[in-house]
Amino acid sequence: MLQLSYIHENTAEVIKRLAVKNFKAEEIVNSIIEKDINRKKIKQDLEKNLAYANQIAKEIGALYKSGNISEANEKKEITKQLKETEKQLNQQLSVLESEVDQLLVQLPNLPYHLVKPGKTADDNEIILQEGYIPESTNNLPHWEIAAKYDIIDFELGNKVTGSGFPFYKNKGAKLQRALVSFFLDEASKEGYNEYEVPLVVNEASGYGTGQLPDKEGQMYHIGLDNLYMIPTAEVPLTNIFRDTILRAEDLPVKCTGYSACFRREAGSYGKDVRGLNRLHQFDKVEIVQIQHPSKSYETLENMKDYVAGLIRKLGLPFRILRLCGGDISFTSAMTYDMETYSIAQKKWLEVSSISNFESFQANRLKLRFRDGNNKTQLVHTLNGSALALPRIVACILENNQTPDGIKIPEVLVPYTGFDMI
């Protein structure tokens, strides 16, 4: 969430920059400022009141000690009054605080200056495109390949759980395991610390990374215990550092983790969700960095290049997009999307999203570091998929078809133990 002090000092700029995200902020921002000024005033009154009450309480203590009971009792009368005022001020304060808070969480993160305005995904900028794309082929879509080689069973998933929860079988299951291991090993080589994370998180964690409030609908919720199934390992990985103060020399903090990801994907139907294109449960290796504010964009570039390198090693044609204001997420300041090309489906599939959240998450997480002057300052957080499996698998299956079967990318062979499906 945005910092109140920043909104106060840069009101016009906040409104202007949020317009790049097609967000009309004026009304909310003005309301926040008005309420916050009011809040501050009431808080000051309350604190004066409390200071006075504290002082009297001390005096009463002293009077009792010296045996001056009657004067002590007189003073008690004064405090009764004070308590009444205190109660009222407190009530007003908590109302205003929650109102300000409610408005504040509605404001998206400010887009970075490089983010162009735009309405939809069509307005995203293509930064780079790489790899050979044939004009036309007779390659089968992956759902047919999956059935032909008996490696992914969608119907079985349907029977046991529901649509969007496939079973991976035989060489399909081994390919999953190989990809996860490959991605984790690569991340380790790059200096990321590996974690195995809880697959469910509490409410505070959901709030910390920005899934809550408002995006409850995206997550599976376990009502009995009030826990949420994670939509990405970003949530537990980033929340490791909730409520912490790091030392400047600890930065950057780099961590990675594999997890199954669970997404309700309410409202998605049709051909986009065919096969592996959109699932309720899928596997992903995530990378997260916590970085000094002055270096976060340099880091974003590094992360983007790292993920591009992974795709290159897998031998898939891909492109990198810088998302426009209209397509960028609520919490992100700037995002690169990675898309690999499926030659059977003849379309680009998003396989990674790499974002700089600047201090937006850190502010909610209360994740800070001590700077040179020993002051605490919010860090910047970044994360990216490196990578999400299903669409990578779809592209491997669709692009690598040969008369002898599906060719496994060379880098994966040590992990799979076979080079053909």
Added chain:
RNA sequence: GGAGAGAUGGCCGAGUGGUCGAAGGCGCACGCCUGGAAAGUGUGUGUAUGCCAAAAGCGUACCAAGGGUUCGAAUCCCUUUCUCUCCGCCA
């Protein structure tokens, strides 16, 4: 799941109604001592927020979380959460 004990600053740990933001120790920072270091020694060392141009200073809140009793709560009461021990169950 049952019974009991507990939760205090970066860590350990004292504190059962007032002078407690909290003794003492460890750690850390700076200084003295030293040729240099260790030892010794001195000083300092939480977070948030407000007043202030800023610093200094001062106010307020925070001793698991929330509520209550009281003029006054780390300390008493209630609720919740978590941890530990024993028992039960169990991959």
